[in-house]
Amino acid sequence: MHKIGLVFWNKEQKRLRTFWRLLVFFCVYTLVTLLFAFLSTFILPANTPLHLTATVVEFLCVCLMLYVGGKLLDRRSFSDFGFHINRRWLKDFIFGLGLGALLIAAIFTTELSLGWIQIKGFFRSFPIGEIFTLSLFKTLPLFICIGFCEEMLMRGYLLRNLAEGCNLHQKHARTALLVAMLLSSVIFGILHAMNPNTSLVSTVNLSLNGIFLALGFLLTGELAIPIGLHITWNIFQGPVFGFPVSGIRTFPRMIEIQQSGPIVMTGGAFGPEAGFIGLAAIVIGSVMICVYSKKNYKGMKLEEHLAQYHSSRTETV
Known part of the structure; x- marks a missing residue:
């Protein structure tokens, strides 16, 4: 019985092992999200937009689950x-x-200069007929919360726990971080495979995007860069420049565009994330994160403490 117990429990760290922590966390997170969604139908006004309700619920659940x-x-x-x-x-x-906004602006400028984009109008609301500023005001919180929630779950919780689980005997932190980055990024790509207009290429590219987002976390030990990058990457991609965001176009657009050009370059109906230009932006962005980290963190080193568990850290707030 003692040996069976060790499969579930880490005696040295006095907590569940990685697999069981992740399983319990995401199962409870799913249940709590469903419960909050049900309760919100009684708490929020009946005319509250569904996507706004879902966003508020998800954000509260992620924060609650990460804390508890x-x-x-x-x-x-x-x-x-x-x-x-x-x-x-x-x-x-x-x-x-700034980096997220700059990279998407570069994608837009490149495609426009190549004649792959035609501007068809400005300030297109969604749903059609709604005042644009109101439509935009209801949409921006969605993208902001997505940036926070996905980074807290995928990088903050999943990647860190995977890194600790892969760090055998607490002696292989760097290798564990790289393996965890790859695993969490593949999961990130697969989760987006349920979006509209997905393909194998879009799933692979989004997995690479996951590595791009994880880089700022691994080099600084904080989620500041990934969250900021994720927020403006989505906002400037969709509501500002009118591209599909991971296959989705149900949002207002400051610039209404019509795309042409080779799908392998532009990403087609899925958006730049499925195209070679989007991939090039990811590579350039990764280099810029490395340069920023080297300049501001006295060298470009992986934050190995992310793969090392120290029980004394829980005594601080």
Whole structure:
């Protein structure tokens, strides 16, 4: 019985082993999300847009689960998931915001100069007929919350736990981080495979996008760069420049465009993330993150503590 128990319980760390922590966390997260969604139908006004309701529910559930799950399952504080917020964190966040906007602007400019984009109008609301500013006001919180939620779950919780699980005997932190980055990024790509207009290429590219987003976390130990990058990458891709965002176009657009050109380059109906130009932007962005990290963090090194469990860290808030 003792040996069977060790399959579930890490005696040294006094907590569940990685697989069981992840299983319990995401099962409870799913149940809590469904419960909150059900309760929200009674709490929120009946005319609240469905996507806005879902966004609020998901954001609250992710924050709650990261706090409670972190304490009970991981034995660590909320801040240890990449939220040691200070001036440096805010600086990294602003860098991430700027980088996401810059890369999508570069994609738009490139396709426009090649004649693959035609501008058909401006300030197109969704649903059609709604005041544009109102439509945009209801949409921006969606993309902001998606940026926070996906990074907290995929990088903050999943990647960190996978890294600790792969770090055998606490002696292979760097290898564990790289393996965890690859595994979490593949999962990130597969989860988006349920989106409209997906293909094998889009799934592979989104997995590479996951590596791109993870890079800022691994080099700084914080989620500031990934969250900022994720937010503006989506907002400038969709509501600003009118591209599909991971196959979705149900949002207002400041610029209404019509695309042509080879799908292998543009990504077609899925958006730039499925095209070679989007892939090139990811590579350039990765280099820029490395340069930023080298300049601001005294060298370009993986934050090995992300793969190392220290029970004493849970005593701090």
